Amino acid sequence: MKTIIFGNSGSGKSTLSKRLAQEHSAAHLDLDTLAWLPTSPPTRAQLGSSLDKINEFIQSHSDWMIEGCYSDLIKPIAEQCQYLVFIDLDVETCKANAKARPWEPHKYPSKEAQDENLDMLLAWIEDYDIRDDVFSKAAHTKLFETFTGNKVRLESNQQSRAFSLK
Template sequence: MQRILVFGNSGSGKSTLAARLRDEQGLAHLDLDVLAWLPTTPPERRPLAESGRAIDEFVGGHDAWVIEGCYADLLELAAPLATEAIFLNLSVAQCQANARARPWEPHKYPSRAAQDANLPMLLDWIAQYPERDDVLSLAAHRQFFEAFPRRKQELTDNAERLASQGRPG
């Protein structure tokens, strides 16, 4: 029974890898972006307890799953039930290239034009990953990864990430 956490910087390929694992292994899939934010402008984080209830509902409703996101605080909530953690620790340059090439994400943006309008902000956000000091940072992801007690792997470039997508379950 696979219960996998996939995490890393924006643009690291979390959604792509999680979707591949979902499709190949028949896993339920949760993108933490959909429950981490309140529907406000400007965006505001949902209270941790509220997001935690949504994670509990998801993991309680599925035997096998993949959860992906960049929120170390939310990953911590699912970690006790996870069997594996995959840290996509690509370079900033690779993450930015992936962000430029990503397809339209209709669950996040009302149109491709809206997503493209957000790209400069996203590229800047990606560039700040190594220096930030929050639950979305390299430091938080490194700490989470090091503390995770079960099977784990760290992938550091696109070639490794793409090769791992074909790994047996």
Template sequence: MRKILVFGNSGSGKSTLAKRLCQTEALAHLDLDTLAWQATMPPQRQPIEQSQAAINHFTDSHENWVIEGCYSDLLQLLLDKATEIVFMDLPIEQCINNAKNRPWEPHKYASPADQDANLDMLIQWIRQYENRQDSFSRQAHRMLYHRFSGIKQLKDSNDSTY
């Protein structure tokens, strides 16, 4: 049984690793971006209880899975279910480079142009990782990593090994 959490800064390679694990290990995949936000402008977080219900539905529906995201508040809810975790702790500049070169994410953006229009904001967000004091911060991710007592891996580069 494999139940993997992948987390880190935006642009760190969470989705790339999660998709690779899904292909090689036949795992179900959940990107927390798909359930963490309300469809409002400006975007607002979904109440945590609603996100948790959607997460529980996913984990109850799949024996083997990988869940990825930057939401330590949501990931914390899964620590007792996970068999392993991966903290994508890449340098800020590498995350920015990855963000600039990411393929279109149709589950997040209506078009490649919409995704590109969001790039400057995303780069600013990535740059704030070290200084933020919220559930998206490096500090919150480090605490999550240290709290987990199972199999864990800290990745500081985009090498292809898992």
């Protein structure tokens, strides 16, 4: 299975992609791990460098799950996937999910450090519908609507929990 999952922060991309990766013995890639440079504050890595790393990952694995909110990284690789999944939840659900998320050790040194960033994350989630960038609902909707392959839009936590790949 070659699958790309995208949506707002807090939409459940990591939860769904990790579950599907385990169910299908697929490699998993969180785009957060290569989209940013390890600077303080974090700075976006060069687009070409990130795409090179993504393509290395794709070439190294026969089955993969890629997840993230970066339409500028997803669009160039979308034609390589068998399934494109847009988790399109309302902002309030994403905020509730973010408040309940477990510690993400690949992003933060501790749960406390993650929680210190929560207010910023909630503000980021809140602006999803009005932003005009590669992370916005507008960019995600355009990506989904212009993709011509197999695609699905999930609009609730329940749909995400029930979703499976055939």
